[in-house]
Amino acid sequence: MQPFDLALIWAFIIGFGVIMYVLMDGFDLGVxxxxxxxxxxxxxxxxxxxxxxxxxxxxxxxxxxxAGLLAAFPLVYSILLPALYIGVFLLLAGLIFRGVAFEFRFKARTSKYLWNWAFAGGSTIAAFAQGAVVGSYIQGFETANGVYVGGALDWLTPFTVVTGLGMLAGYALLGVTWLILKTEGELQAWAYKLATPLLLAVLVIFGVISLWTPFVDEQVLERWFSGISIIWVLPLLTLLFAWQIWRSVRNRSEAMPFVATMGLFISTYLSLLVSRWPYVVPPNYTLWDAASAYNSQLFLLLGLLFVIPIVLVYTAWTYWVFRGKVKAGAGYH
Incomplete structure (x- = not known):
């Protein structure tokens, strides 16, 4: 018997990495x-x-x-990549276009409008693809003997289109609350004006997804409606954060709309995890089924214990250095 359940530890680490990415990269995709x-x-x-x-x-x-997913749960890679090849390609292509636009837009003169569209288009495609991939995970994957046997476009369904639109609306809300926090004057006023309609769009789309999800898979239906459960606290938290966003925007708060939007994402993310726990390749494979060898997980975990604190420290330091407002034509002050 092993002294630690490393599959569970790795699931927590990867889950933490995913939500950190959603929160950190979500607002700049939203912008x-x-x-x-x-x-x-x-x-x-x-x-x-x-x-x-x-x-x-x-x-x-x-x-x-x-990288952690590949190292700790190789079965997930062997199934999800064939299943989501086109979706993942669109995601990475969008991120590439956005990254290139960052480098070239400030140097361009006559072609600046093209880099505007590259930045906007890359961000939109990447956000939609992320939402569609999440929807595919909720749907589950057609597998046989640890191999994906579905089609190349099985990930694209009416349900995943709605989850993609939900991610677009959610990231846009995260982006607009970031602009409320970091800008001033006319741009901040414009962001305040957009925040409430975007919040309404997020609530409508998330509501549709929440009502639709239990009927996508019987396991999810049973998880949520088998009786009174503590997991219903999570949707209530989501509504509480939504109310806080509306209230803080109405009161012209600067930091609270962004903080509350991150809270809304976290509560929604936890609801997703609860719906599918402990399946990493639904509906058949749990995280223990997909885990790599114990010694491999232990070796990689020891290295990651050094990496994560470094990433957290330089991330915190970066945000501390650039903690002020952005001035038009002058950058950070």
Whole structure:
């Protein structure tokens, strides 16, 4: 008998990495989604300046979560990559377009509008693909003997389109509350104006997904409706955070809308995990079925225990250095 359940520890680490990526990269993807609707070109410059110092560091969590998943749960990779090949390709292509736009937009003159669309398009595609991948995970995967046997487009269904739209709306809300926190003047007023309609869109789409999800799979239906359960605290928390967003926007708070939006994402994420726990490749394979050898997990865990604190420290230091407001035409102050 092994002294520690390393599969459970790794599940926590990867789950932590995923939510950190969603929160950290979500707001700058949200800024990109909002880019075409900005008041003017100066506002777009300020919007991009607000995330320019931190966007690439935010993606560290995606690399950490992906590498950890490959090392600790190789069966997940062997099934999910064939199942989600096109969706993952779109996700990475969107992130590449967005990254290139960061580097070239500030140097461009006549072609600046093209990089505006690359930034907005890459952010939108990446966000939608993430939502569709989440929807595919909720649906489950057709497998036989540890191999994916479904089609290349099984991930794209009406349900995953709705989850993709939900992610777009959620990231846009995260982006607009980031702009409330980091900007001032006309741009901040524009962000305040957008926050409430975006919150309403998020609640409507998340409500549709919540009502639809139990009927996608019988296991989810049984998990949520087999009797009164403590897990119903999570949807109530989601509504509480939504109310706090509305209230803080109405009161013209600057930090609270962003903090409450992160809380809304966390409570929704926990609801998703509870719905599918302990399946990492639903509906057949649990995290223990998919785990790599104990010694392999232990060896990799020892290295990761050094990496995660370093990532947390330099992330915190970066946000501390760039903690002020972004001034139009002048960057951070």
């Amino acid at each position: 990109g989604i909002l880019f075409p609707f900005a008041p003017d070109e100066e506002a777009r410059d300020t919007m991009m300046n607000s995330v320019a110092p931190v966007w690439d560091g935010n993606e560290t969590w995606l690399v950490l979560g992906g």
